[in-house]
Amino acid sequence: MATIVYQKDNRSGITYAYESVSYWDKEKKQSRAKRTLIGRVDPHSGEIVPTDGRGRKEQSISTATKRGPVPSTQMARKFYGATYLFDAIGENLGIVQDLKQCFPELAQQILSIVYYLILEDNNPLYRFEKFDLLHKHPYGKNISSQRSSDIFASITEEAKSRFFRLQGKRRTDKEYWAYDITSISSYSEGLRQVQYGRNKEGDPLAQLNLALVFGETSNLPFYYRKLAGNIPDAKTLTNLLADFATLGFSKVKLVMDRGFYSEANINALFKSHLKFLISAKMSLSFIRHELDGIYDRFRSFEHYNEKYELYCHTVQTEWNYTEHRPYKGDTITEPRRLYIHYYYNIDKAAEDEKAFDRKLIGLLKELESGRPIPEHESQYKKYFEVKTTPKRGARVTVKEEVVAKAKRYYGYFALVTNETMDAVTALELYRNKDVVEKAFGNLKERLNMRRTLVSSEQSLDGKLFVEFVALIYLSYIKKKMQDVGLFKTYTMQGVLDKLDVIECFETPGEELRVGEILEKQKEIYFSLGIEPPSSL
Structure with missing residues (x-):
C-alpha cells in the first residue's frame, strides 16, 4: 500500500x-x-x-482536467457527516462559489478553518492538526498556527468587498436588515482601533467594536465592519450608508435600536432614500408632543393587542428634513412624511412607578434624617421642597406636579419609520432584530471571539472575516432548526455531534465511500434542507 x-x-x-x-x-x-x-x-x-x-x-x-469525483490518493478513515453538511450549506448559499471567486488560492483553506471553528468551538487554531487527522475537510491537509496567521494576513479589503457584494445580491431586497454593534475586548495593545470605550459587558479591557448587518427574513448576516472601540453607535450610520452605496445596495431597509437615533442620522437616511425603522427615546420633545395629542384616549380597548398584551397607536406626522449643500452654499428644509408607533405596557408602567416611588422614599428619608448625600443634591431640588423654621426645623414636601410629570410616560415606548405599516407589524420587525444580538453571542461564545489575541492589524482583519463566514453557517443551521422545531429535541451542538460520527472511507484510485447512516441522522439532514450523503 x-x-x-x-x-x-x-x-x-x-x-x-x-x-x-x-x-x-x-x-x-x-x-x-x-x-x-x-x-x-x-x-x-x-x-x-x-x-x-x-x-x-x-x-x-x-x-486536461477531468471533471467528477476525485479518486483518493491515500487510504484513510475519517469523520464526514458534519463536514458534509457544511459542504452542502456552502453550495446552497453560494458561499463556496463566492469564496472561490474572491479568494481563488485560499478558498479551501478558509473553508477548512471555518469548519474547524464551528465543530471545535472555543479551541485555539494550533489544535487544528487533531481536527485534520480526524475529519474530512475541503483543504484536506493540516493548517499550522503560523499558516493560519498567514492566511488571515492575505485576506484583502478588496476581496472582502467583492464577497459582501456577491453575498448581498443573493439576499432578498424586500427584507429589513437589522444593524447593531457589539464590543470585543482585546489583550492586544498594539492594535490601533483597540480603545477604551463604553464596554457593554463590563470587561476592564480596551476594546474594538464590530458592526453587523443581518437579514431579518433570511436570518443570515451579509456584512460587517470593524470600528474603533471608543466610537458611539450613532456616529457609525453615515459610513454604513456610504458602504452600502459603494457595494451597490440601493434598496435598503434598516431596523435599529435607539442608540442609532439622531437628527443627523434620520436626515442621512432620508437623503439616501432608504426605508428605516428605529426606536426613539420618550424624552424627545417631538415624541412627547405627538403622544400628548392622543394621551387621554390611548388606553382604550380598541387599541389593545392581545397577542403582545400592549396598547398600540400610530400617528402620522412630518419630519423637518434638513440638508446642507456645501457645493451650492445653502441649506434646504422640507417636510418628509414620518410615522410614530406608540406602545404602552401597563405592567412595565407599574414596575417603573413602584421603582420610582421607592427611590423617592429613600431620598425623603435622607433629607428628614438631616444627613443628605451630596451626590443626590440635584434630585432633592428636583422632587422636594425643604423649608426650615427655628421651631419645627426642616420640613420636606414633595413637588407633586413634578413627580406626576416624571411618571406620565412610564410604560410607553416608540418606534419611528418612514414606511407605511401598522403598529403591530412595526413591533414584530423591531423585535426580530434580536437575531443580531444572538449572532453576537455565537461570535463571542461558540466562535471564541470574546477576546482577541491577535497582534497585527492584518491578522485581526482576516480572522474577523473567517469568523464572519463561520457565522453564516451557524445562522443558517439555527434558522432551519427553529423553523422545523428541532430545538425541542436537540441543541445545535447535539445536531452536529449526531452527524459528526458518520464516517467516510478513502481508498487510492477509488471514489469516496460513506459509512452507515441511521434514520434519525437522515431526518436531521432533511430537516436542515440537505440531501443526506449516499451510503452503502
Missing part, C-alpha cells in the same frame, strides 16, 4: 514528499519500504510541487 511521507531537509529547510511502498524482504525477513521522490512541499500553499528527482521543478505539461 502506497502512502505519502514528508521529510524536511535541515540544511535547506525544504520539505520533500515521497511515495512510500511497503514490501516484505524475504532475505532479511522483515517489512521494508521503498521511497520515491514526488516533489517539494510549497511552504505557503502546502501543495506538492513535482520535481525531476534532483530538487528541480519539472517543465509544466498541459493536461
Whole structure:
C-alpha cells in the first residue's frame, strides 16, 4: 500500500514528499519500504510541487482536467457527516462559489478553518492538526498556527468587498436588515482601533467594536465592519450608508435600536432614500408632543393587542428634513412624511412607578434624617421642597406636579419609520432584530471571539472575516432548526455531534465511500434542507 511521507531537509529547510511502498524482504525477513521522490512541499500553499528527482521543478505539461469525483490518493478513515453538511450549506448559499471567486488560492483553506471553528468551538487554531487527522475537510491537509496567521494576513479589503457584494445580491431586497454593534475586548495593545470605550459587558479591557448587518427574513448576516472601540453607535450610520452605496445596495431597509437615533442620522437616511425603522427615546420633545395629542384616549380597548398584551397607536406626522449643500452654499428644509408607533405596557408602567416611588422614599428619608448625600443634591431640588423654621426645623414636601410629570410616560415606548405599516407589524420587525444580538453571542461564545489575541492589524482583519463566514453557517443551521422545531429535541451542538460520527472511507484510485447512516441522522439532514450523503 502506497502512502505519502514528508521529510524536511535541515540544511535547506525544504520539505520533500515521497511515495512510500511497503514490501516484505524475504532475505532479511522483515517489512521494508521503498521511497520515491514526488516533489517539494510549497511552504505557503502546502501543495506538492513535482520535481525531476534532483530538487528541480519539472517543465509544466498541459493536461486536461477531468471533471467528477476525485479518486483518493491515500487510504484513510475519517469523520464526514458534519463536514458534509457544511459542504452542502456552502453550495446552497453560494458561499463556496463566492469564496472561490474572491479568494481563488485560499478558498479551501478558509473553508477548512471555518469548519474547524464551528465543530471545535472555543479551541485555539494550533489544535487544528487533531481536527485534520480526524475529519474530512475541503483543504484536506493540516493548517499550522503560523499558516493560519498567514492566511488571515492575505485576506484583502478588496476581496472582502467583492464577497459582501456577491453575498448581498443573493439576499432578498424586500427584507429589513437589522444593524447593531457589539464590543470585543482585546489583550492586544498594539492594535490601533483597540480603545477604551463604553464596554457593554463590563470587561476592564480596551476594546474594538464590530458592526453587523443581518437579514431579518433570511436570518443570515451579509456584512460587517470593524470600528474603533471608543466610537458611539450613532456616529457609525453615515459610513454604513456610504458602504452600502459603494457595494451597490440601493434598496435598503434598516431596523435599529435607539442608540442609532439622531437628527443627523434620520436626515442621512432620508437623503439616501432608504426605508428605516428605529426606536426613539420618550424624552424627545417631538415624541412627547405627538403622544400628548392622543394621551387621554390611548388606553382604550380598541387599541389593545392581545397577542403582545400592549396598547398600540400610530400617528402620522412630518419630519423637518434638513440638508446642507456645501457645493451650492445653502441649506434646504422640507417636510418628509414620518410615522410614530406608540406602545404602552401597563405592567412595565407599574414596575417603573413602584421603582420610582421607592427611590423617592429613600431620598425623603435622607433629607428628614438631616444627613443628605451630596451626590443626590440635584434630585432633592428636583422632587422636594425643604423649608426650615427655628421651631419645627426642616420640613420636606414633595413637588407633586413634578413627580406626576416624571411618571406620565412610564410604560410607553416608540418606534419611528418612514414606511407605511401598522403598529403591530412595526413591533414584530423591531423585535426580530434580536437575531443580531444572538449572532453576537455565537461570535463571542461558540466562535471564541470574546477576546482577541491577535497582534497585527492584518491578522485581526482576516480572522474577523473567517469568523464572519463561520457565522453564516451557524445562522443558517439555527434558522432551519427553529423553523422545523428541532430545538425541542436537540441543541445545535447535539445536531452536529449526531452527524459528526458518520464516517467516510478513502481508498487510492477509488471514489469516496460513506459509512452507515441511521434514520434519525437522515431526518436531521432533511430537516436542515440537505440531501443526506449516499451510503452503502
